[in-house]
Amino acid sequence: MDISDTIAAIATPVGEGGLGIIRVSGPDARRVASSLFRHSAGKLDELQSHRMYYGTINDGQSAVDEVCLTFMKAPKSYTKEDTVEISCHGSPAVLRAVLKLVIGAGARMAEPGEFTKRSFLNGRIDLSQAEGVIDLIKSRSEGAARAAYNLMEGGLSSRIDAVRQKLVWVQSHLEASIDFPDEDFQTATDEELVQALGEAVSRMERLIKSYDGGRFLKHGLALAIIGKPNVGKSSLLNALLEEERAIVTHHPGTTRDLIRAEAELAGIRVELVDTAGLNPAPCEIEAEGIRRSLKAAETADAVLGLFDGSRPWEDADTRVLEEMGKSPFHIAVINKTDLTQMLEWPSSSTPPVCVSVKEGSGLGELVSLIASLSKNVTTGGDDEPIVTRLRHREIFLRIAADLKRAAEEVGIGRELASSAVWDALEEIKRFTGESYTEEVLEAIFSEFCVGK
Amino acid sequence: MDFDIVVIGGGHAGCEAAHAAARLGCSTAMLITSRASIARMSCNPAVGGPGKSQIVREIDALGGLMARVTDETGLQYRTLNSSKGPAVRAYRVQSDTAEYESVMRGKLEKVNNLSIIEGSAVSIEADGGWATGVALEDGTTISARAVVVCTGTFLNGLLHTGLVQTPGGRYGEAPSSRLPESLKRLGITFGRLKTGTPPRLDKNTIDFSALERQEGDSPPPSFSYFGPAVEREQLPCHLIHTNHKTHEIIRAAFGRSPLYTGLIKGVGPRYCPSIEDKVVRFPKRVSHHVFLEPVSRISDEIYPNGISTSLPLDTQEAFLRTMSGLEEVRILKAGYAVEYDFAPPTQLYPTLETKLVAGLYFAGQINGTSGYEEAAGQGLLAGINAARKVKREGAVILKRSESFIGVMVDDLTTLGTEEPYRIFTSRAEHRLVLRQDNADTRLCGLGHSIGLLPEGDYNATMAKREKIASLMESLKNVYIGPIPATRAKLESCGLPVPEESIPLWQYIKRPDVSIQSGTVFGDLAAFSPDEIGRAEIEIKYEGYIERQRRWIGQLSRIENIPLEENMDYSDISGLSIELRQKLGEVRPLTFGQASRIPGMTPAALAILTITLKTRARRN
Numbered sequence A: 001m002d003i004s005d006t007i008a009a010i011a012t013p014v015g016e017g018g019l020g021i022i023r024v025s026g027p028d029a030r031r032v033a034s035s036l037f038r039h040s041a042g043k044l045d046e047l048q049s050h051r052m053y054y055g056t057i058n059d060g061q062s063a064v065d066e067v068c069l070t071f072m073k074a075p076k077s078y079t080k081e082d083t084v085e086i087s088c089h090g091s092p093a094v095l096r097a098v099l100k101l102v103i104g105a106g107a108r109m110a111e112p113g114e115f116t117k118r119s120f121l122n123g124r125i126d127l128s129q130a131e132g133v134i135d136l137i138k139s140r141s142e143g144a145a146r147a148a149y150n151l152m153e154g155g156l157s158s159r160i161d162a163v164r165q166k167l168v169w170v171q172s173h174l175e176a177s178i179d180f181p182d183e184d185f186q187t188a189t190d191e192e193l194v195q196a197l198g199e200a201v202s203r204m205e206r207l208i209k210s211y212d213g214g215r216f217l218k219h220g221l222a223l224a225i226i227g228k229p230n231v232g233k234s235s236l237l238n239a240l241l242e243e244e245r246a247i248v249t250h251h252p253g254t255t256r257d258l259i260r261a262e263a264e265l266a267g268i269r270v271e272l273v274d275t276a277g278l279n280p281a282p283c284e285i286e287a288e289g290i291r292r293s294l295k296a297a298e299t300a301d302a303v304l305g306l307f308d309g310s311r312p313w314e315d316a317d318t319r320v321l322e323e324m325g326k327s328p329f330h331i332a333v334i335n336k337t338d339l340t341q342m343l344e345w346p347s348s349s350t351p352p353v354c355v356s357v358k359e360g361s362g363l364g365e366l367v368s369l370i371a372s373l374s375k376n377v378t379t380g381g382d383d384e385p386i387v388t389r390l391r392h393r394e395i396f397l398r399i400a401a402d403l404k405r406a407a408e409e410v411g412i413g414r415e416l417a418s419s420a421v422w423d424a425l426e427e428i429k430r431f432t433g434e435s436y437t438e439e440v441l442e443a444i445f446s447e448f449c450v451g452k
Numbered sequence B: 001m002d003f004d005i006v007v008i009g010g011g012h013a014g015c016e017a018a019h020a021a022a023r024l025g026c027s028t029a030m031l032i033t034s035r036a037s038i039a040r041m042s043c044n045p046a047v048g049g050p051g052k053s054q055i056v057r058e059i060d061a062l063g064g065l066m067a068r069v070t071d072e073t074g075l076q077y078r079t080l081n082s083s084k085g086p087a088v089r090a091y092r093v094q095s096d097t098a099e100y101e102s103v104m105r106g107k108l109e110k111v112n113n114l115s116i117i118e119g120s121a122v123s124i125e126a127d128g129g130w131a132t133g134v135a136l137e138d139g140t141t142i143s144a145r146a147v148v149v150c151t152g153t154f155l156n157g158l159l160h161t162g163l164v165q166t167p168g169g170r171y172g173e174a175p176s177s178r179l180p181e182s183l184k185r186l187g188i189t190f191g192r193l194k195t196g197t198p199p200r201l202d203k204n205t206i207d208f209s210a211l212e213r214q215e216g217d218s219p220p221p222s223f224s225y226f227g228p229a230v231e232r233e234q235l236p237c238h239l240i241h242t243n244h245k246t247h248e249i250i251r252a253a254f255g256r257s258p259l260y261t262g263l264i265k266g267v268g269p270r271y272c273p274s275i276e277d278k279v280v281r282f283p284k285r286v287s288h289h290v291f292l293e294p295v296s297r298i299s300d301e302i303y304p305n306g307i308s309t310s311l312p313l314d315t316q317e318a319f320l321r322t323m324s325g326l327e328e329v330r331i332l333k334a335g336y337a338v339e340y341d342f343a344p345p346t347q348l349y350p351t352l353e354t355k356l357v358a359g360l361y362f363a364g365q366i367n368g369t370s371g372y373e374e375a376a377g378q379g380l381l382a383g384i385n386a387a388r389k390v391k392r393e394g395a396v397i398l399k400r401s402e403s404f405i406g407v408m409v410d411d412l413t414t415l416g417t418e419e420p421y422r423i424f425t426s427r428a429e430h431r432l433v434l435r436q437d438n439a440d441t442r443l444c445g446l447g448h449s450i451g452l453l454p455e456g457d458y459n460a461t462m463a464k465r466e467k468i469a470s471l472m473e474s475l476k477n478v479y480i481g482p483i484p485a486t487r488a489k490l491e492s493c494g495l496p497v498p499e500e501s502i503p504l505w506q507y508i509k510r511p512d513v514s515i516q517s518g519t520v521f522g523d524l525a526a527f528s529p530d531e532i533g534r535a536e537i538e539i540k541y542e543g544y545i546e547r548q549r550r551w552i553g554q555l556s557r558i559e560n561i562p563l564e565e566n567m568d569y570s571d572i573s574g575l576s577i578e579l580r581q582k583l584g585e586v587r588p589l590t591f592g593q594a595s596r597i598p599g600m601t602p603a604a605l606a607i608l609t610i611t612l613k614t615r616a617r618r619n
């Protein structure tokens, strides 16, 4: 990747807003902008940094738009490069026309997220924030986008920074007692240090836990639908997808193979898996289908057990209940509530949600239940950042381990505790990308295409 | 006059530099304003402390002098941090400063190839970017192939006591004002720093009877690995405290403080504040402690450690007299602050050679450090490299992962310094590996291979290493378990009884077990306490040492990638202009050094890697 050229893009959301901004960044930004801009006050020698100019953008013959133009000299800009922002009238056509002129004058069309990429490469934001940008560009659901946005805005960074500050405090007390043995100041007691370390550990553990939920956000929560034949699994799938994806007939044993489909439910990406019904006396084809159903239930993040409310409880239902219970995250659903209810729900087990796929009743409740399933795994409140990247989770696991070790060692030897805290601080540098390990360099090479 | 090497200055840096250069076979001149001031301790009469202690032993392992001279001239010997783990233990020796000077002088006078010349340097001669000699104040010129400048606090030194300013390098000695001019002409730039020292007190006017005593350790530890065990009578230090009244008097005098009236412009050390600074920065503290340290057996001077000051003399006397024991005290020499020029050390390679002038080296306080040990460590390295340059041998660079001297020099030459730089153990990321006990095994090989450490000392180290290894090995194969006979033995030594049979190696890792304390570890008569102690450290710290070694290994691939000394950074696209400038300024010799330049990001480093690869491919 070359970050020495000049890039340009429309920096505001597309639409009929009142204003739209075109951002130009790179060594040529000032020249590109000056060549198109005609100042209202007449001839202009050179654009001054951090001043706003009023005038027009011209295509050589006539004015294309009336604009306000601001030049920000490096490094005092978002990308830390020379940057020009041209504030135009918001119509998409005008914006596109101006952008075309800018490109014609020597800038290159920016790739998605490239301004931020530069901002990272030039050291303005940290690696985790830059990763947030990448996630945001790739995000496929509202929830994932929200988590990515939070990461990009430094939500996670700021939590980690708070941990870092706590550790720096601990470290300074550990070090002071080693490096200044003859001074007459008091350093923090072992108990105070252990407590501070404990707080840092629980912060890390909450973040680590949020990963399970975070992973759902990013890759989608895999949800397997299981049940006896003919209870309405395929119908439910279709209803959730709002599309006739699976074949539905009144014959038990219609579905033989797994059907996977993606849906976005209340802002959460969900991968739904429709399965073959668990027939207690299957034929050969059905038996293979059932084997696959069970496998799908086992590997899914969560399992939805479906029951037919219009039929009495059978042994096969008990089996479904058992299989469903094997997953820590599960929902029991009774279908066909539009018909006369014959099912006697075994009172000891999880209370079910009642729906009628046919009439569409109860589906809203079911959707929000599925959505909250993934949040269930993330323990914190809504403002807690969610960890979505494996790289982050692994770093946090190591930090938690280092800090637990440190807490144990405070009483044994402060130099040992200090060594463990040092390890944790190094891990934090990997997170923010301040470290020079192969791992961090690798992350930079692969995600940012540096050098390609 | 003609020499291979001229060392300017005979302070702690100059002594090691001159000794090393001469011992490596170069005809060497040590130029000093007065022979009587060789190895003078300008400030506190002590050698060692955390971090510093490691440096002293590293100097010893490389074949330098400081450890031996300290052992021979101590007044009191102590091990610091003895309640903490062995990795952070440090020695501190109160020195008899007069004896220190004379013993050091004696040793230098005996070195072949070394001439001590009295005189003051006024300019560095250079030709075509190479140092060619030194001009003296009396008009003579000494020609040389390399010059090591170790002029301490003398460059444009200015002493302050109250509002009175006296030009001076330190108490009673003239500053050096022409030499910095000459260096500036060569392109060297300077900054200004400040440090201070307390008044010296007359022992006969202090009432010691009611004061808390601090004794030395018995037996005294020795710094040097190779000298005889220290056997000297020790003197006590005494502890006194400032009080409310002391602080009041100090505060009342701020109007006449050069620090608070803005007279002093240089930046002082944060970690070694003057008493007026302490009173301002810690207004809630009702008392600070002060150690009364003897300066020499043959003088009446007492050094009150902890109250360095530049307040007026009458204030110094008044606040001293508020402390119990000092009611009648008389001041022999006033406390003062000194401001001096230093050359920001990013102008140096990690060999301590200046980037601008080949064959010109800087060592000691001129590089912005403070402390005798820091100065001595740099002096040794500069002396070695000057000699190797003259002999056309490869430069010696000490790595961060192998020595505290390496940490210090890397910090200085990569980061520079904004305040007087002092070593701390926390500056070393590999502290558990860089211990003061193992400096010999870390560095003797190097000291010997460059020809500075005598053969005998090297062989002794290797033999000791073997013995430690065999002791450790034997502890792996002997098991200890809860059988009655063992139990009785352990209980009689106050050692815990293991629940099942485990190798002694494992047993020693327990925090409540020490090899020394039990006969269960077999007959240890064949081993010295030092050897036993070191085996124990290696075993107890095994996990940590492993972890740090792994870390060093992980980094070393990046760390050791060499960079061209005169690489052109100005046109690397993708690097910010600021970074290009910094790289051009520091001119790092390895990727590791580049990575530590302030403002450097891994992304920038990645770009650097690519650039190097494409450039290499093109050539």
Ligand SMILES: Cc1cc2nc3c(=O)[nH]c(=O)nc-3n(C[C@H](O)[C@H](O)[C@H](O)COP(=O)(O)OP(=O)(O)OC[C@H]3O[C@@H](n4cnc5c(N)ncnc54)[C@H](O)[C@@H]3O)c2cc1C
Binding pocket: B008, B009, B010, B011, B012, B013, B014, B031, B032, B033, B034, B037, B038, B039, B040, B041, B042, B043, B044, B119, B120, B121, B122, B150, B151, B152, B153, B154, B155, B169, B170, B176, B179, B195, B196, B197, B272, B308, B336, B337, B338, B363, B364, B365, B366, B369, B370, B371, B372, B375, B376, B422
């Ligand atoms: C007032 C004062 C307070 C200090 N306080 C502290 C402290 O609190 N903590 C601490 O760690 N350290 C302190 N120090 C610093 C410590 O003394 C030095 O760091 C250490 O001595 C530096 O060693 P050096 O070899 O670099 O220089 P120095 O020991 O200063 O030796 C310089 C040598 O150069 C010679 N010289 C100078 N100019 C010329 C010339 N033109 N020609 C020939 N010879 C020349 C001098 O005669 C002298 O021999 C203090 C120093 C002073 C003066």
Ligand SMILES: Nc1nc2c(ncn2[C@@H]2O[C@H](COP(=O)(O)OP(=O)(O)OP(=O)(O)O)[C@@H](O)[C@H]2O)c(=O)[nH]1
Binding pocket: A227, A228, A229, A230, A231, A232, A233, A234, A235, A236, A247, A248, A249, A250, A251, A252, A253, A254, A255, A256, A275, A276, A277, A278, A335, A336, A337, A338, A339, A355, A356, A357, A358, A359
């Ligand atoms: N009355 C009523 N009928 C329903 C409802 N949901 C599904 N059905 C009917 O039940 C029958 C079976 O539906 P499917 O969705 O194929 O059931 P399945 O569980 O996928 O069955 P298999 O694939 O055979 O295991 C169809 O005739 C559906 O129309 C409902 O809510 N009410």
Ligand SMILES: [Mg+2]
Binding pocket: A233, A234, A235, A246, A247, A248, A254, A255, A275
């Ligand atoms: Mg079906």
